[in-house]
Amino acid sequence: MEDSRFASLGGRVRAVGEALGGAFREGPDWVSYHALNAECLYVTPSVRPWMSEEDLVGRSFASWPMRDKDRTAWANVWLQVLGGRAAARLVWRHDRAGAARWVESVLLPDEWRGEMVGVMVWHRDVTDRHERESALEASIQRLQLAYGLARSGYWELDVATRRLTWSQEVYDIWETDPEHFAATYDAFLETVVPEDRPLVEQAVSRAMHTHTYELEYRIRTGRGQIRFVRSVGRYHEYAGGRGILFGSVQDVTAQKESELALAASRELLARSDKLAAVGQLAAGIAHEIRNPLTALRGFIDLMYQRARSNNRRYLEIMRGEVSRMEAIVSELLRLARPDRPHFQQLDLVDLVQEVVAFMSAQALLHGVEIQYEPRAASVMVEGDPNQLKQVFINLMRNGIEAMQPGGLLRVLLWEDGGWAHVQISDQGTGMPPEALARIGEPFFTTKEQGTGLGVMVSKRMVADHGGDLLIESEVGRGTTVTVLLPATKDS
Secondary structure, eight states: OHHHHHHHHHHHHHHHHHHHHTTTSSSSEEEEEEOTTOBEEEEOGGGTTTOOGGGTTTSBGGGSSBOHHHHHHHHHHHHHHHHHOOOEEEEEEEEETTEEEEEEEEEEEEEETTEEEEEEEEEEEOHHHHHHHHHHHHHHHHHHHHHHHTTEEEEEEETTTTEEEEOHHHHHHHTOOGGGOOOBHHHHHHHBOGGGHHHHHHHHHHHHHHSEEEEEEEEEOTTSOEEEEEEEEEEEEOTTSOEEEEEEEEEOHHHHHHHHHHHHHHHHHHHHHHHHHHHHHHHHHHHHTHHHHHHHHHHHHHHHHHSOHHHHHHHHHHHHHHHHHHHHHHHHHHHHSOOOOOOEEEEHHHHHHHHHHHHHHHHHHTTOEEEEEESSSOOEEEEOHHHHHHHHHHHHHHHHHTSOTTOEEEEEEEEETTEEEEEEEOOSOOOOHHHHTTTTSTTOOSSTTOOSHHHHHHHHHHHHTTOEEEEEEETTTEEEEEEEEEEEOOO
């Protein structure tokens, strides 16, 4: 029986050789026939440009010139073919002297009279194809590297289905992953900062007509961070009406933050120039105006004592205007020669409470209620108590004077992240953006008899304490001023 099987195999090999020998004398393909133990029993003449038939026939694929990992792949595929009696495929590198070639091999089980007697293997030289694929893969890797270095990625939107495709770089920018992103246009819009969503939707809609898309907007990443991104793209409509909007998106947060920092520096420089100019002006005013004002006040007081009752009303007006001029000169002098703060550790809760008590009388005269809400028992800072009192008096007075009778001035105090916050909110008429942008400039004010110097002086004092003064306002809703000061630990 065993001899019969070997006789059948020998006959099968001869039959294969006769059938294939003529067809595969030359060309890109060659065929080998193997016994079940992997020994090569026959190879077509078309193998000769590759190697001699003697290098293959009588030898197992395990001894063919190839890499170790390719031998392992061959062994796995061989067992797969023998076990499942099904075709299998693999690509391996044939290492020969002088040049390596890539080969794609397809293994087919060969059955004779219902029994598997061997394995026939078709081989094809795929070196050119493999090199092209390798070059393409390398280009893709270089492109991905370039995208990564530029903090940019690729996206594609199917307008009809609203399905959105992102490259891995886009997921990295958004700090999320495919498992946590629905890959739809609507899911993307949810990541856009609400104020910027209308701009994004308008740009997408406009791209359907102009075929171009370009926009900068802000997103909130999966970790809750706000980032600035810039996206450019094009719209293309394929046959059948399928519209695709595709392009790239780049993280420009660092660039945007640099631009904002530069703008802030320029604004600070401009304010410093204005302060310097005001300081020089104040020094001159102090010498040229203060002495005449003192003389005017003295003569007005003398005339008031001797005037008849019907003339005293005019002298009272003159006296009030002279007092206002003296107040302006005093504030200018503070800018020209600011007092050096004398720092000591103090509790803001107590200091602000003292200012609230002091300002309650003025609030009562204006029909305004002050509501003080300290959200901590103690908030310690290093500061000059007199200067800080002056800051809070200026801010509370501005809030009181901005409201009609019946208004509420809320004063909140808390500590967060190493900073003391004192927030003063009024229910006045508020300010439009163009007025808010100019608050703190010398001689710019929204009050009928203001000078604009009070906020300017307050900002300087807070800055001297290492803090900041922030102002928010909306027409019809009022103004909120927040003083930030570095908090310290109670020694």
